[in-house]
Amino acid sequence: MRYQLDVPxxxxxxxxxxxxxxxxxxxxxxxxxRPGQFLQILYDMxxxxxxRRPFSVxxxxxxxxxxxxxxxxxxxxxxxxxxxxxxxxLSVVGPLGNWFTPPDSPDVTLILVGGGVGAPPIxxxxxxxxxxxRADRTVVVINGARSESLLVGVREFSExxxxxxxxTDDGSFGARGVVTDVLLERLERQDGPVQxxxxxxxxxxxxxxxxCIERDVPCQVSVETPMPCGLGVCxxxxxxxxxxxxxxxxxxxxxxxxxxxxxxxxxxWE
Amino acid sequence: xxxxxxPDLSVTLGPLKLKNPVMTASGTFGFGSEWADFFxxxxxxxxxxxxxxxxxxxxxxxxxxxxTAAGMLNSIGLQNPGLDAFIxxxxxxxxxxxxxxxxxxxxxxxxxxxxxxxxxxxxxGVSALEVNISCPNQACGGIEFGVDPELTxxxxxxxxxxxxxxxxxxxxxxxxxITVIARAAADGGADILSLVNTFVGTAxxxxxxxxxIANRIGGLSGPCIKPLALYMVWRVANAVSLPIxxxxxxxxxxxxxxxxxxxxxxxxxxxxxxxxxxxxxxIVEGIEQYLQSQGIASLSEIVGTVR
Ligand SMILES: Cc1cc2nc3c(=O)[nH]c(=O)nc-3n(C[C@H](O)[C@H](O)[C@H](O)COP(=O)(O)O)c2cc1C
Ligand code: FES
Numbered sequence: 001m002r003y004q005l006d007v008p009x010x011x012x013x014x015x016x017x018x019x020x021x022x023x024x025x026x027x028x029x030x031x032x033x034r035p036g037q038f039l040q041i042l043y044d045m046x047x048x049x050x051x052r053r054p055f056s057v058x059x060x061x062x063x064x065x066x067x068x069x070x071x072x073x074x075x076x077x078x079x080x081x082x083x084x085x086x087x088x089x090l091s092v093v094g095p096l097g098n099w100f101t102p103p104d105s106p107d108v109t110l111i112l113v114g115g116g117v118g119a120p121p122i123x124x125x126x127x128x129x130x131x132x133x134r135a136d137r138t139v140v141v142i143n144g145a146r147s148e149s150l151l152v153g154v155r156e157f158s159e160x161x162x163x164x165x166x167x168t169d170d171g172s173f174g175a176r177g178v179v180t181d182v183l184l185e186r187l188e189r190q191d192g193p194v195q196x197x198x199x200x201x202x203x204x205x206x207x208x209x210x211x212c213i214e215r216d217v218p219c220q221v222s223v224e225t226p227m228p229c230g231l232g233v234c235x236x237x238x239x240x241x242x243x244x245x246x247x248x249x250x251x252x253x254x255x256x257x258x259x260x261x262x263x264x265x266x267x268x269w270e
Numbered sequence: 271x272x273x274x275x276x277p278d279l280s281v282t283l284g285p286l287k288l289k290n291p292v293m294t295a296s297g298t299f300g301f302g303s304e305w306a307d308f309f310x311x312x313x314x315x316x317x318x319x320x321x322x323x324x325x326x327x328x329x330x331x332x333x334x335x336x337x338t339a340a341g342m343l344n345s346i347g348l349q350n351p352g353l354d355a356f357i358x359x360x361x362x363x364x365x366x367x368x369x370x371x372x373x374x375x376x377x378x379x380x381x382x383x384x385x386x387x388x389x390x391x392x393x394x395g396v397s398a399l400e401v402n403i404s405c406p407n408q409a410c411g412g413i414e415f416g417v418d419p420e421l422t423x424x425x426x427x428x429x430x431x432x433x434x435x436x437x438x439x440x441x442x443x444x445x446x447x448i449t450v451i452a453r454a455a456a457d458g459g460a461d462i463l464s465l466v467n468t469f470v471g472t473a474x475x476x477x478x479x480x481x482x483i484a485n486r487i488g489g490l491s492g493p494c495i496k497p498l499a500l501y502m503v504w505r506v507a508n509a510v511s512l513p514i515x516x517x518x519x520x521x522x523x524x525x526x527x528x529x530x531x532x533x534x535x536x537x538x539x540x541x542x543x544x545x546x547x548x549x550x551x552x553i554v555e556g557i558e559q560y561l562q563s564q565g566i567a568s569l570s571e572i573v574g575t576v577r
Contacts, residue, residue: 236335
């Protein structure tokens, strides 16, 4: 079910450098949102900025009926979002798109990789897996950013029952390097089946995807594209998906509808 | 009028009768199924589906769309599954609703337009054809029929000869005098005119020194084009006697009413569907409230009354 709702802001905090978390009240959305799905948020009814912007679901509290999003205040829209006050309503459409799907078998180790503001859906997924409380399943999270001040969810991830790795380009928090360094090292000492999930900047997704493809490790990535409608009708969000039946070798699929989560080996990167 | 009588929202566009004047513009509503969670499609006056071409089209490379001041520029390039898949996979869904289906057809040559018209003529559930002679991004093959009166007349009369369905000519605003094209479409045998399609435009990224959409140029839509579109509807309404479906930047009932006062018998919502999926039904309700508050019994009474 996809909703269009006016929902109140319950909390709004700066959580890192230029990064903010906004918590909204909507039992409907909190109940049905799945990790990897997103919401389209309207700036306000003056339609200025005109279009909605996509934000991934970060923390969900089903009992309280709340969910949150994280944003980096860098454009007109997100800089303006900073000024929205607790108590004000925002128009939200969602949840939209598909989600990360865990393998059925508990024997598979799951490695979740987040980069920068790609971390929120990774957190949502990790928290759901950790809430399942299956001691037989290993869940590993690698969360990276350029520096500590840009790392999302240090405290939140640390509270989960998972194997946690932080990594920063400048070494200001966790390991120094990039997420693929840690991923490579972790895959190398892994025996037994493993599956990788990633969300972050396109360059990172591509690197994680290629690394997995080379090692025959199944990998799902959540792609980042513009989402002019988020509803599957404008065709402005498409990605090339390999398709042997097409004369071009690919067909365009909608990242808001068939995606945003695709198998890394299906994507034909531009 | 008593408070209990509801104003009559039905409209008659030549051979096409609609229960209310609000439809969804082609390319902004997919093939309808994406809206299932938002409202019952039977509440629409009509659905205008995404352009259908004879063969499937992949469309243009990304980026295809960007936001501009109070609008959007798009160059999708007519990505669609093609005629066969449209008939086999999209029509069965659309037929379920008590809502006329208007099929937008696009082609880069008259032969393809003919094929589309012949095939769709007998497909159950198709209520009208909207001939897209106004695709602005040259993905249509480079030729824009809708900027040349003679080509417009030829295409429309050729399609006319191949279908009994009500025929709508969708006009391009990218012309010096839109009334000339409107007359040519009327001469060719169109029953209804729809206007406007998008305005050609572009945008440049100054840091990368590149166009912001891959196809370099695109079509501008949204609130920023409303005054231009309204002007064109008014001009055409005064020049040609065919009924008009007005569109271009409509976001609410008062925008829709402006188009109707200027001479449109019906309206279509486009880009606003992306932003407010409930806009089409909110506009139906808003028009009804307006008529009620003004004590007007029937919507058709106000069409073209601002001259
Ligand atoms: C993303 C997008 C795709 C469109 N695709 C089509 C199309 O396939 N055929 C067509 O006749 N018009 C198409 N249009 C034009 C619209 O139907 C409409 O004429 C135009 O957008 C102006 O209305 P608006 O300002 O309310 O959007 C498209 C517009 C947009 C924004
Ligand atoms: S964002 Fe419009 S189709 Fe995906």
